[in-house]
């Protein structure tokens with residue numbers, strides 16, 4: 001309740017003094033760092049995090065072009081102080097004191113590529129960034145966006161293990177865009193208000209490893225098996241749909257920034273002690289035999305508070321779950337092997 005009233009104060013144009021007076025007491029200071037902040041996702045994500053009243057300090061890091069993004073975003077009259085950091089020598093300063101680190105650094109797909117085709121370049125980028133996180137902000141919650149998420153999260157875990165800083169409660173693969181898509185597509189097909197829709201999406205974040213659980217979607221709708229199959233396929237191929245539409249100019253950036261901002265906001269709310277913060281995320285998990293798996297996760301003051309189970313699955317979803325396991329397992333193993341060589 002208190003948080004909500006502060007939020008409305010923070011968005012009221014005449015609230016500067018009130019906001020300073022109350023917000024510093026009621027809303028803790030939180031530093032968020034975005035790594036890859038000058039990119040297609042990074043820029044709109046920086047904007048959305050600048051609009052988030054839970055953020056007091058926003059650090060924007062990239063290998064180049066960050067001063068311009070930081071100067072631009074920094075003129076927006078919201079709570080957070082913005083600073084830009086460019087080049088590896090400034091990475092430590094960007095990370096120091098961060099509560100949440102969001103990583104959209106790395107190359108995106110072009111038509112005809114799979115997410116796994118990005119492995120060779122992005123694995124090394126993520127490894128280097130995670131080594132710096134282990135050094136400069138080992139307790140931060142890490143939100144991994146860089147693809148292939150199915151492998152980059154296991155890479156991050158191995159880097160943190162080697163550094164002696166690994167805490168599985170603090171490492172998240174961002175799969176929120178799959179949920180965002182599933183909600184949009186379901187609302188369209190079921191003709192229900194999109195703002196009311198909930199659909200868990202489990203598994204991983206590539207092709208058939210993305211498993212939307214439309215049998216658990218609310219509000220309930222009587223969709224045929226053929227409609228559920230088509231919705232499932234569209235959700236699994238959502239990224240490819242955007243890659244093809246952009247025709248060589250990259251992959252989803254705006255919808256991803258939106259999804260990334262929702263997930264980071266949930267992490268911040270959890271850190272601040274808000275109750276019942278639940279989002280799907282790809283985390284270390286024991287709900288299947290796979291060591292990393294996306295499912296609903298309850299977020300709290302230390303990151304993951306509870307990894308929630310899958311709930312009842314339809315026969316179609318049970319089949320999808322079995323089909324995805326070999327691919328997800330091999331992407332996990334590929335990440336672990338890379339990090340340890």
Ligand SMILES: NC(=O)C1=CN([C@@H]2O[C@H](COP(=O)(O)OP(=O)(O)OC[C@H]3O[C@@H](n4cnc5c(N)ncnc54)[C@H](O)[C@@H]3O)[C@@H](O)[C@H]2O)C=CC1
Nearest residue numbers: 036038039040041063104105106107108145146147177256
């Ligand atoms: N998890 C998800 O649902 C999604 C993930 N992605 C992934 O996000 C990543 C970024 O996508 P875009 O922003 O479209 O790419 P982009 O190429 O527009 O931006 C990437 C940024 O990363 C920066 N970068 C490269 N190496 C870096 C390093 N060592 N440290 C810091 N920054 C570095 C680049 O300078 C660039 O500004 C891709 O791997 C893409 O596949 C994209 C959409 C959805």
Ligand SMILES: O=C([O-])CC(=O)C(=O)O
Nearest residue numbers: 109177238239240251252
């Ligand atoms: O498809 C891609 O390459 C980017 C991505 O992960 C998504 O849009 O879901």
